[in-house]
Amino acid sequence: MSQxxxxxxxxxxxxxxxxxEVRAVNGISFNLDKGKVLGIVGESGSGxxxxxxxxxxxxxxxxxxxxxxxxxxxxxxxxxxxxxMRQFRGKRVSIIFxxxxxxxxxxxxxxxxxxxxxLLHTDRTKEQANARALEMxxxxxxxxxxxxxxxxxxxxxxxxxxxxxxAMALACEPDILIAxxxxxxxxxxxxxxxxxxxxxxxxxxxxxxxxxTHDLGVIADMCDEIxxxxxxxxxxRGTADEIFYNPCHEYTKGLLRSIPxxxxxxxxxxxxxxxxxxxxxxxxxxxxxxxxxKAMKICLKxxxxxxxxxxxxxxxxxxxxxxxxxxxxxxxxx
Amino acid sequence: xxEHLLEVRDLKQHFPISTGWFQxxxxxxxxxxxxxxxxxxxxxxxxxxxxxxxxxxxxILHLYKPTxxxxxxxxxxxxxANIGKFRRDMQIVFQDPYSSLNPRMTVSDIIGEPLDVHKxxxxxKERDEKIAHLLNLVGLxxxxxxxxxxxxxxxxxxxxxxxxALAVEPKFIVCDEPxxxxxxxxxxxxxxxxxxxxxxxxxxxxxxAHDLLVVQxxxxxxxxxxxxxxxxxxxxSEIIANPMHPYTQSLIxxxxxxxxxxxxxxxxxxxxxxxPSPLKMPSGCPFRPRCRYATDICAKECPSLKEAAPxxxxxxxxxxx
Numbered sequence: 001m002s003q004x005x006x007x008x009x010x011x012x013x014x015x016x017x018x019x020x021e022v023r024a025v026n027g028i029s030f031n032l033d034k035g036k037v038l039g040i041v042g043e044s045g046s047g048x049x050x051x052x053x054x055x056x057x058x059x060x061x062x063x064x065x066x067x068x069x070x071x072x073x074x075x076x077x078x079x080x081x082x083x084x085m086r087q088f089r090g091k092r093v094s095i096i097f098x099x100x101x102x103x104x105x106x107x108x109x110x111x112x113x114x115x116x117x118x119l120l121h122t123d124r125t126k127e128q129a130n131a132r133a134l135e136m137x138x139x140x141x142x143x144x145x146x147x148x149x150x151x152x153x154x155x156x157x158x159x160x161x162x163x164x165x166x167a168m169a170l171a172c173e174p175d176i177l178i179a180x181x182x183x184x185x186x187x188x189x190x191x192x193x194x195x196x197x198x199x200x201x202x203x204x205x206x207x208x209x210x211x212x213t214h215d216l217g218v219i220a221d222m223c224d225e226i227x228x229x230x231x232x233x234x235x236x237r238g239t240a241d242e243i244f245y246n247p248c249h250e251y252t253k254g255l256l257r258s259i260p261x262x263x264x265x266x267x268x269x270x271x272x273x274x275x276x277x278x279x280x281x282x283x284x285x286x287x288x289x290x291x292x293x294k295a296m297k298i299c300l301k302x303x304x305x306x307x308x309x310x311x312x313x314x315x316x317x318x319x320x321x322x323x324x325x326x327x328x329x330x331x332x333x334x
Numbered sequence: 335x336x337e338h339l340l341e342v343r344d345l346k347q348h349f350p351i352s353t354g355w356f357q358x359x360x361x362x363x364x365x366x367x368x369x370x371x372x373x374x375x376x377x378x379x380x381x382x383x384x385x386x387x388x389x390x391x392x393x394i395l396h397l398y399k400p401t402x403x404x405x406x407x408x409x410x411x412x413x414x415a416n417i418g419k420f421r422r423d424m425q426i427v428f429q430d431p432y433s434s435l436n437p438r439m440t441v442s443d444i445i446g447e448p449l450d451v452h453k454x455x456x457x458x459k460e461r462d463e464k465i466a467h468l469l470n471l472v473g474l475x476x477x478x479x480x481x482x483x484x485x486x487x488x489x490x491x492x493x494x495x496x497x498x499a500l501a502v503e504p505k506f507i508v509c510d511e512p513x514x515x516x517x518x519x520x521x522x523x524x525x526x527x528x529x530x531x532x533x534x535x536x537x538x539x540x541x542x543a544h545d546l547l548v549v550q551x552x553x554x555x556x557x558x559x560x561x562x563x564x565x566x567x568x569x570x571s572e573i574i575a576n577p578m579h580p581y582t583q584s585l586i587x588x589x590x591x592x593x594x595x596x597x598x599x600x601x602x603x604x605x606x607x608x609x610p611s612p613l614k615m616p617s618g619c620p621f622r623p624r625c626r627y628a629t630d631i632c633a634k635e636c637p638s639l640k641e642a643a644p645x646x647x648x649x650x651x652x653x654x655x
């Protein structure tokens with residue numbers, strides 16, 4: 001078992017708009033192993049959702065995958081036909097969206113929508129599909145599931161709707177669940193419920209999860225591995241502990257500094273100054289250089305290369321290269 | 335008792351909702367809320383969506399006519415008749431920096447409008463100077479005055495919203511989820527701006543938000559709301575360290591902490607079920623159906639706020655320390 005479940009290789013996704021080409025995702029690569037939880041974190045516009053939509057191939061016009069490979073069990077799904085994709089979605093990889101209010105169809109009952117997914121991807125009969133729908137609702141902890149099957153989305157609360165979305169995504173036992181900001185629209189206590197549920201289900205069903213969020217708290221709670229994205233590129237990739245306790249990219253460091261901590265009342269927050277870059281006119285060097293207080297000349301000119309900090313940690317920041325040179329110079333003097 | 339800048343006494347806001355033919359049921363969005371805010375103080379107001387936090391903020395400013403209760407500012411009771419006089423002292427910053435700025439107005443029009451309304455300048459030159467000063471105050475460039483709102487990023491727009499509120503030199507600002515629409519790195523910039531302005535100008539804030547990490551950082555005191563009532567109020571460090579109301583306990587245990595080690599060992603106090611509809615309020619304590627400690631008395635009587643420790647009040651029949 002050396003082959004990862006999902007391999008993304010140098011993926012570029014662009015949107016051609018009037019003012020030019022928006023490189024929403026600009027050459028990212030990562031692997032996802034079976035049964036692991038991968039977190040993708042970044043600000044709005046950093047390309048996290050576009051990455052997810054590219055994997056599902058549900059990009060809206062004028063978005064397109066420009067280059068790169070997405071290998072699922074070694075097969076490149078970028079080359080899949082529409083029909084193949086339809087069989088792939090839901091069965092192999094499922095997605096849940098941020099807003100449970102708008103991602104359910106208001107004109108069909110919950111049961112109807114759940115059944116549709118099951119009938120489409122498995123060869124169950126209608127009765128069996130019904131039983132499966134009921135079972136799924138029980139699994140995600142919806143109270144009174146028999147009654148819910150005949151209800152419409154507007155009759156449920158936000159947390160309940162998100163549970164239904166999860167039930168729908170998991171109904172065909174996918175290998176990967178992509179969760180695109182699954183709790184952002186929910187209250188803290190409901191968010192806690194949903195996160196516990198997802199952790200539980202992940203243990204029970206053994207699927208891999210790609211968790212997309214801007215909330216570092218959610219990431220710390222859920223993920224084995226973390227990808228930090230900025231302006232369509234990966235800044236840093238590593239295990240949760242490495243990213244939180246040994247951040248090696250200036251953006252990650254800034255991000256961790258700028259969140260308030262419990263009992264830090266008198267400490268002043270250290271924000272990242274400036275605003276995110278305009279994706280239509282990307283700088284030649286590191287995209288974060290303009291906001292980085294440690295930026296050097298080379299940062300403005302040349303894109304930083306990926307640099308392995310250790311076996312489980314990768315960062316693209318010139319500071320790491322500088323550190324090596326500095327240490328070498330010190331060693332030379334001594 | 336005139337030292338408080340603002341005192342809210344038993345404030346109620348009921349909205350009539352039609353529930354059938356010629357049938358109206360009052361939706362009790364705010365149902366008997368009392369608190370005080372001192373000069374230069376920040377009171378954080380937290381709670382889940384639909385608990386009435388925003389309505390409290392707006393009712394204080396008389397953007398909604400209160401159903402009952404009193405709002406006393408600097409010793410004078412505010413009524414719909416005299417609110418005009420107080421508009422200069424009390425301002426609001428809204429949640430969504432995208433929809434709270436008029437897209438057809440330039441920044442100088444947006445910030446200048448309150449100056450025009452209150453006639454706070456004697457010449458065009460003075461008006462321009464004031465606008466430039468306000469922009470600098472919130473960390474924007476005075477060249478930005480001629481641009482339109484759509485030319486700015488979310489964080490910058492929120493700064494424009496803050497500059498507009500500051501234009502009339504208020505003593506008190508209602509901040510209605512001012513950072514929840516912003517990215518983490520920008521959030522910190524805006525929070526710092528609020529803190530700096532408070533230090534410089536001595537403004538008091540009612541800081542409404544659902545993000546407890548942000549609220550505990552910026553507030554001196556915190557009030558926790560549940561279904562239109564305040565269930566716990568006290569010093570912010572005290573509320574975070576020693577929450578006494580079962581709802582606050584769950585709320586605080588549910589905060590996702592951005593630290594993997596803490597996350598691994600943390601025990602959550604799960605809350606079962608959802609918030610009941612405010613149209614069908616449970617009898618007695620509104621939190622009863624979801625409470626772990628509920629007893630018979632909770633179904634009969636609604637608990638009122640009582641002092642549990644110095645400066646720390648809770649509304650619970652069976653407080654757990």
